[in-house]
Amino acid sequence: MRKPALKEIRQRFEKYSLDAILVSNLDNVRYLSGFTGSEGAILVSQNGNYFLTGSRYTTQASEQTKGFIIREYDNREKEISDLISKLNIKSLGFEPQYVTFEAYNRLLKRLQDTKLIPIAEGLDSVRNKKEGSELTLIKEAIRIASESYLDIVGRIKIGIEEREIALETEYLMRKKGAEKVSFDTIVASGKRAALPHGIATGKRIKKGELIVIDFGARYQGYYSDETHTVVVGKPTTKQKKIYQIVKDAQEKAFDAIKPGVDVTKVDSAARDYIGNAGFGKYFGHGTGHGVGLAVHEMPHISPLGKGVIEEGMVFTVEPGIYIPKWGGVRNQRSCR
Amino acid sequence: MRKPALKEIRQRFEKYSLDAILVSNLDNVRYLSGFTGSEGAILVSQNGNYFLTGSRYTTQASEQTKGFIIREYDNREKEISDLISKLNIKSLGFEPQYVTFEAYNRLLKRLQDTKLIPIAEGLDSVRNKKEGSELTLIKEAIRIASESYLDIVGRIKIGIEEREIALETEYLMRKKGAEKVSFDTIVASGKRAALPHGIATGKRIKKGELIVIDFGARYQGYYSDETHTVVVGKPTTKQKKIYQIVKDAQEKAFDAIKPGVDVTKVDSAARDYIGNAGFGKYFGHGTGHGVGLAVHEMPHISPLGKGVIEEGMVFTVEPGIYIPKWGGVRNQRSCR
Numbered sequence: 001m002r003k004p005a006l007k008e009i010r011q012r013f014e015k016y017s018l019d020a021i022l023v024s025n026l027d028n029v030r031y032l033s034g035f036t037g038s039e040g041a042i043l044v045s046q047n048g049n050y051f052l053t054g055s056r057y058t059t060q061a062s063e064q065t066k067g068f069i070i071r072e073y074d075n076r077e078k079e080i081s082d083l084i085s086k087l088n089i090k091s092l093g094f095e096p097q098y099v100t101f102e103a104y105n106r107l108l109k110r111l112q113d114t115k116l117i118p119i120a121e122g123l124d125s126v127r128n129k130k131e132g133s134e135l136t137l138i139k140e141a142i143r144i145a146s147e148s149y150l151d152i153v154g155r156i157k158i159g160i161e162e163r164e165i166a167l168e169t170e171y172l173m174r175k176k177g178a179e180k181v182s183f184d185t186i187v188a189s190g191k192r193a194a195l196p197h198g199i200a201t202g203k204r205i206k207k208g209e210l211i212v213i214d215f216g217a218r219y220q221g222y223y224s225d226e227t228h229t230v231v232v233g234k235p236t237t238k239q240k241k242i243y244q245i246v247k248d249a250q251e252k253a254f255d256a257i258k259p260g261v262d263v264t265k266v267d268s269a270a271r272d273y274i275g276n277a278g279f280g281k282y283f284g285h286g287t288g289h290g291v292g293l294a295v296h297e298m299p300h301i302s303p304l305g306k307g308v309i310e311e312g313m314v315f316t317v318e319p320g321i322y323i324p325k326w327g328g329v330r331n332q333r334s335c336r
Numbered sequence: 337m338r339k340p341a342l343k344e345i346r347q348r349f350e351k352y353s354l355d356a357i358l359v360s361n362l363d364n365v366r367y368l369s370g371f372t373g374s375e376g377a378i379l380v381s382q383n384g385n386y387f388l389t390g391s392r393y394t395t396q397a398s399e400q401t402k403g404f405i406i407r408e409y410d411n412r413e414k415e416i417s418d419l420i421s422k423l424n425i426k427s428l429g430f431e432p433q434y435v436t437f438e439a440y441n442r443l444l445k446r447l448q449d450t451k452l453i454p455i456a457e458g459l460d461s462v463r464n465k466k467e468g469s470e471l472t473l474i475k476e477a478i479r480i481a482s483e484s485y486l487d488i489v490g491r492i493k494i495g496i497e498e499r500e501i502a503l504e505t506e507y508l509m510r511k512k513g514a515e516k517v518s519f520d521t522i523v524a525s526g527k528r529a530a531l532p533h534g535i536a537t538g539k540r541i542k543k544g545e546l547i548v549i550d551f552g553a554r555y556q557g558y559y560s561d562e563t564h565t566v567v568v569g570k571p572t573t574k575q576k577k578i579y580q581i582v583k584d585a586q587e588k589a590f591d592a593i594k595p596g597v598d599v600t601k602v603d604s605a606a607r608d609y610i611g612n613a614g615f616g617k618y619f620g621h622g623t624g625h626g627v628g629l630a631v632h633e634m635p636h637i638s639p640l641g642k643g644v645i646e647e648g649m650v651f652t653v654e655p656g657i658y659i660p661k662w663g664g665v666r667n668q669r670s671c672r
Binding site: 038055056094096097098099100101102104105118167170171174175180184195196197284 | 374391392430432433434435436437438440441454503506507510511516520531532533620
C-alpha cells in the first residue's frame, strides 16, 4: 500500500546494513500495509515483504494489504522466527521501544544465527508526513469532534457534573461517526483546571470557574485532539489575562511554523512568550505533539523535541498555564 | 496498603536472592499501593518501600498510599536508578513482560553495579486471589454492566445497526456509574458472529440472526466482562442446538471449578464436551481468563494455562462455537 514508505524503510537498510526489519507496532503495521486488525507483524526483507497474522485475520489481511506475501501463524514467535531463518536473515532490525524485554529474549533464543539490531529512532518517523488521503481522514475526525463540542458547549450549565459533560461529548462524537474517542475526555473545572490531565469527575460546575475540556475522535484509524477553556458566567480580570496570554502564546507558535524550522523553535516561541509574561513556571508540558494513527506521535514540539517542521506534518499547538489552587487555561487545535 | 501482597513479594526475594524489585506495570502499582494515577513506579527493597512519580501526582500519591517513602522525579529513569544506586542494590528484579527492550537498556546503562533480573513469572500472580473489598468492586462493575444489558436487550430490533447497540450499551453503563467501558463492545451478528472479536459495525440486524454481544464496565479500577448470544425472532433448530452445546459446556466447566483443580482441567471440561459434540474445531480460544484490575489477567483457563484454582479467584467461563459463514455462539459470566 505505502510504496514510498516501504522504500524509505529499505533505504534504512543501507545505513544499518540490515537484511530485514521486523515491524510489530500495530500503528506502523497499519501505516505500511493498510491492515486494520489488532494482530499482525510485517517483515520487510530484501527477499520480499511478508505479512504475518493469526487465523482470525488472514482473510482480512489478504483483502486489505497489497504487495505482501501473507503467512498465517498459530505460534507467532515460532513462525516469525522460522521465516527469518528460512530467508537466511543475518541482521534483523526491530523496534526497541515496542518490543518487551521478554519478547526480545524469546526471539533471541530462537534466532541463534541472526543479529538483532534495535533501530534507535524507530520507524515511527516514517509516519510524520501525512499524505492527502490521511489528511482527509484527520479532517473528518476533527470535524466530528469540533461539531460535537459546539453542540455540547451550549449545554454546560451551573450544577452539571464534569463527567456528564465528558459522557455527552463522547456520546455525540460516536453518534456523529467516531469509531471511538481519542482518550478519556478531560473536564477539569475550578481548582482542578490546574491539573493538565484532570479526567472528568463527579464535581459539579460552579459559576465563574474555568473549565478545561480536552477531547478527540477517531475516524478510520485517524485521531483528532482538541482543547477549549470556558467559563460559565463572566470571567474575572485575572482569568481573562491568563486566557489572553495562552492565546497569544499559541499565535506565536503558529507564526513560527514553517518548513525547515527546528521543532524546538516552535516550542520556544510559545514558551518564551509565557515566560516573558511571568508565568513560565506554570507551563510544565510540551507545546504540542503529532497526531495521526496515534493520538500522540512524532513530532514532539517540546524543548527536547528532535527534527524540523516538514510539509504535511500534523500536530497540536497547545500551550497552557496551570496555577495550583487557582486553575488553568489550555487551548489547542490541530494544524497542518 | 496491601501488606500481605508486599509480604508475598518479599518472600520472593529469598527465592531469587534479590535486594529489591522494581514494579512498573500500573495495575501492579495500583494493587500494591492503592495509587490510581497514570504514572508511577514502586521499589520494594529490604531498606523500605518507595513510591516514585512525577510532580503532577505526588500529592495524590501521598494521599492514596501508605507505608511508602514518596519520591518525586523530573527524569524518571535517572531518579529511579539514582535511588537504586544509593540503596546499594546489587540485584534488582523487574517485570520482563512490561519493560521494553529500550527501557531495559537505558536502565542497564545507568546501573553498572546492579544485576537486573527478569522475574520470569512476573508479579501478576500476586493479584490472583481477590479480597473482600475487591470482590465488592467487581460485583458493582458486573451489576452496572448486567443491568445495562438487560435494559438494552429489549431494544434490539430488526434494522438497528450493530454499532448502535454497542454505543447505547456503553452509554448506559457510563450513566449507571462505570468510569469507563472494559473494551470496545463486540456486537457481531449473522455471519459476523463467527468472528470471536467482531467489533460492532454499521451492519443492520436481520430477523433470525445470531447476535453475540460482549461488553463490560470498569468501576473504581475493577472490570467486568460479560457475553450473551441472542436472536431476534425464532431460532432455528441448528441455532438452538449449538446454543445448548455451548451452555452445557459452560456448566461442565462450572462443575469442574474447585480449589486445587488445575486450570487446564476447567478448560478441558468445556473443551472436551464441545469436542465430543463434534464441534471441537470451532472452539479456537481459551475457556476463560481472570478479571480484576485488568480485564484480562491471570489465571488463564486454557490448555496452556498454569496453576490451580484458588479460593478468591475471579475469572470468566466463556466457551464458544464459531462456524465460518454461518455464525457463532458465546455466553459468559464472571464467577467466583
